[in-house]
Amino acid sequence: MPPPDPDPQSPATLLGLARERIAALSTALTPESFTITAETRGVITRALGGEGADYLDKFILLETALGWGSAFCPHHDRHTEGRAIGADARVLRSGHVCVDIAALDAAAIAIRMQPSHSVTAGGTTHQKGKVRAELVAAEVDRVLPSAGPARVLLVGVTAAMVEVLVERGHSVLASDLDPEIIGSEVHGVRVHPGTETPQLLAEADAAVISGMTTTTETVDDVVAAAVAGDVPLIVFAQTGGRLFPLMLGHCSGAVVAELFPFYMLSGNTTFDIYRFARESHR
Template sequence: MNTVEDLVADVLAGGHGPDPREVVATSVFWIHHGTRLAGGGTTYRNQYVLARVGTAFGACAFAEGEIDPAVCAEASGAPVADLLADAPAAVRVAALDAYLGHVRPHRTLDAEPVVLPAGTPESRARGRDAAVAGLLDLPPGAKVALIGVVNPLVAAIRDRGAECLPCDLTLRTTQWGDPITPDMGEVLDVADAVVATGMTIGNGTFDEILRRCRDRAVPLVVYAQTGSAVARAFLGSGVTALSAEPFPFSQFSAEETVLYRYRAHP
């Protein structure tokens, strides 16, 4: 399996669990969310479409204007197979993520649960990103491409003694003034390891990141709120480690929440 479309085809063929024609997305909805952490000059603007399938929520980030909110009413109650075949791309990913999360819940698998303690947005973001950076096993001075920049994760990577190579489609500097490239090829070509956001699944760049990391035999760590169960399907097939944070995401709660860390078996 080399691409997200390969995974969709496998699911439609019944290769990952119950017939998706018989499994319904009970609820489909969207969230527009803005965040500016204390001490930072960046306002993160994220839009998510979410699907509820059985015991799981699936999610996909999308760009402004990419889908009409009216699609949520049209998609709610539809069979997963219909959404995978005909829905807008972001809804397809959310439905795929929800289906895979329902069939194999993060909470019941052989993942390492990490409890994020109750607290402020800043303290919870630091805890989350320290858990993500903890999946890196690299010598001091190693170059880590960070595709999808959040400032606390830049800091967490540096705290582990690595050099962070930030890449993002919208941000141009980190909180500390470091330049951020929009061209992931610049960092993928020179990185000793790659840390990529699950948002790459929604914007169509995940397949290329996966391919490049496989070709160069470079470790790929995915930190995923959106698309966490989709990314898990590639664990051991290009993805070497995963931080999976299913909905509701840590930024939507001040109470304890859990993320799940996976490592591919040698």
């Protein structure tokens, strides 16, 4: 997929850039197409199989006539019910970052971006999670400047992602903002606090980042550090899967966007892979 044309007057934040492009590219549709008609919040509890306490995933889904937008949310319990209903998803400013990102994600459906390819997976949560991890790891291998083991930073830790990267021989660095897992080891990899991400990026040959960097409001700093260090980025995105292809045209790497229903829910899950390339200065 060709990246969007860079905008020399783009706003200071990547989400601002996405909002601007959605507004510019959606004028052919009626405002009613972007009216939020439903809000769903959910909590998924996953047993980690002896790796520690059960893990909670909290998410928000917003529906328009175009489809669903999603955001996994570390601040899930702090927003008011129904505050998004009736709003235009392109311009919603709810005061809650997760709601706003889910709204923009729904609005971005109007852009109809074409992925490089798509993969649909069925089976159990574990099986589909392994498929996602393999897709991400394949993109890591594709963007590395040379074949063979590399130093790969994982920003937003998932056990399956660590496992697959280690299996491929990579030296994995990991960071997260969740105090429950900071300092722990996942498949032999120590989890560093998210505040150390810029330093870890300086040591990495490639970085894999979670879409939740939008809801933790760290995405701008992470992407800026990656671009400054010429480190290719691979994004795995349940949160903002449609937004990252709009935001990352100036980066090398890929987005593995996960469409609802997510891999930890029943039914088939589809992953859209968007690829980007720019001239490297290595």
